[in-house]
Amino acid sequence: MTGPRRVLLALFAVATLTAAAADPADRLSDPAQEARARTIFRDVRCLVCQSQSIDESDAALARDLRQLVRQEVAAGKSDAEIRAYLVSRYGQFVLLAPKPSLGNAVLWIGPLLVVALGAAALLMRRGPAQDGEALTEQEEAVLAKLSSEETR
């Protein structure tokens, strides 16, 4: 067997770039249920992958998890029930959108705090000895100078 041919055989053996989430062999027969399963896939982490959801991953474990979710969907479980089931089996780590909890509160409070502090600083801003009315003569002169630099 020649070299290249061996390479090609290996190619077929190694190639595991499967159709991932939408593999027709795995799909649920009811399109509505399948669509619901796909929505759930996007929120579930492929535990052995690097920061991918099971919707994106080709890993064997991701496929197992997809089949698990599909079974649950087919059994008529609600989204919340399926998520709770996954968490009970694999822990919080399995959900890509962490459930609000004390330890995760900073995810929402942190950015809000930044915005609130900033907004407060803007609204409560008081310049020293000025009331923020029209520009003073000196400021007008500076701006005029800067603007003439602009338009020249």
Added chain:
Amino acid sequence: MIDELGQFALVLALALSLAQAGLSIAARVRRDAALAGAGEGAAMGAFAAIVLGFAALIHAFVTSDFSVLNVAANSHTAKPLIYKIAGAWGSHEGSMLLWCLMLTGYGAVMAASGRLPFGLKASAVATQGLLGALFIGYMVFASNPLARIADVPVQGDSLNPLLQDPALAGHPPFLYAGYVGFSVVFSLSAAALVEGRVDPAWARWIRPWTLAAWSFLTVGITLGSYWAYYELGWGGWWAWDPVENASFMPWLMGTALLHSAAVTEKRGALASWTVLLGIGAFTLSMMGAFLVRSGVLTSVHAFAIDPKRGVLLLGILGLAAGSGLALYAWRAPTLKDEAAFTPISREGSLFLNNVLLAGATAVVLIGTLLPLIRSAIDGTPISVGAPYFNLTFTALVAPALIALPAGPLLAWKRGDLAGALTRLRIAAALALAAGLATLAFVSPRSLLAACGIALGAWVIWGALAEASDRVKLFRAPWAEVGRRAGGLPRGAWGMTLAHVGIGVFALGAAFETAWRTEATEAVTLGHTMRLGAYTLRLDSVGQYFGPNFAADRAIVRITDGAGGVFCIAAPERRLYAAGGQTVSGVAICPTLLDDVYVVFGDRRVQPGGQAAFLLRAYWNPWVRFVFAGPLLMALGGVVSLSDRRLRFALTSRLRAAAQPAPAE
């Protein structure tokens, strides 16, 4: 021999960086022009030495010199030349050398540029020298790109085939030019704190560096995103992956910096906030470099991981950022911030922009780091992924986009919001029409996406309305309009372009996310599958050999709704024998705005015994806007950068205009 010369040059660069720092500090303390000149000379020398070292590494890669560990681990004789060259920055060691090349390069340009006041310049050159010494020291002692090995292999291990791609060859240089461009802003900020002075002239000096760094970073991130889009074969362009986030944080802060520096430049306000952003942008850049290389994050794109050296990088990050922030905490209270303004004013709108961008940066920062922090504190592994980021980030950026068109129409200090909105009424009507048309004509109907389309249109038309307002379009004779357009500063055109760019991006992101269509089928030869309005027919499957890979290739005939042949796509799967990896070669059939995206998958045996092949296809409508928008933004940055007001020769006159020059 050349490798040893390169090694020597790198050590020389370390010595010169230390000299640069020492001489410039001495020059500042003694107010000695000769010492300052020597410090600047050392800065240029350090850059020249790094260029030599970098050239030696490129030479080693091009000649496949496998006695160099870095080359043996990342190259292969059969690799095409361009990827041999790009391999020079494809590894941990090489990418750090590229980082140092940029760092000293920016430092040399700063040292060569005249007209900065003596004290400020000496302090900035010294700071840049200290940064250089830190990173070059790390490279020489812990991450030597030219280290030799005793047992020279006959063949190299090759570069990860995913990285053998034109977009990715260009991605790191642009990204690093962006990251490291903020180092000059960092140095100038630290110098301003040392000097205790932040004035409009200073804000104008940091502007070209900020603009250059921001534009490079924009292009770098876009190239990375485009690479992920067509190389990884998943059809998406942004996944909120930790490594993507690491590059996005300095971009967000750099964007905030561009806007706050405008306030400091024109009105002398927000001085200490602008300095903080100047320090923060490079801090986040260094953090990005650390996160990507240390292995603390798991990511599909994390590369050149080495936990041991990660600790060292963390030390460098802590030392540089810690000193910068400590200096800020100590000196910032002395900065004067005198100009007053009301909330409804140009300053107010730029401040709002900063508040929301700071919030968005906090979202990305906290979301990226919390999993690390939680597992360190109580050992609870949690995941923070796309669902969190999409929700919170959009919630913060949407108000920013809603407010954006009004900002440039408000006067400084005290603006007239009603007047600004009156001038935006046509833009508002057009945006509303775009949203309603989307709701009426695009199915399946999506209110959220229609709002996104209206928002994108609002930003675009708003930016155009502002520009036409400035040139008195339709209100003055054409000659007058032309004269005004010619007289507008490049900075104003740059702003318009960048704002149109973000609007274009919003259009693309909303449309593509809502109406992207996916289809996956096992198709036997000669049979078809449907993808929206398109029909895909698997014509044949063949094999061919590339320079360093073997490939299976499918020929897929795509016909559009009218039955005409739209495209012959040839998706493939490549096996790179050197590393044993299989990589999908996506086929993309573009129209003006959309892509039909085809991935070639496994071979399957059908129940009837015939062979079938999995085809996965996406219709990505308006995806072109997703990449064109950021490129427009970067173009806006470049146009602003070409503004002649930014030439350094002008700054001294401006300084005199802004206020009486201090005795120096």
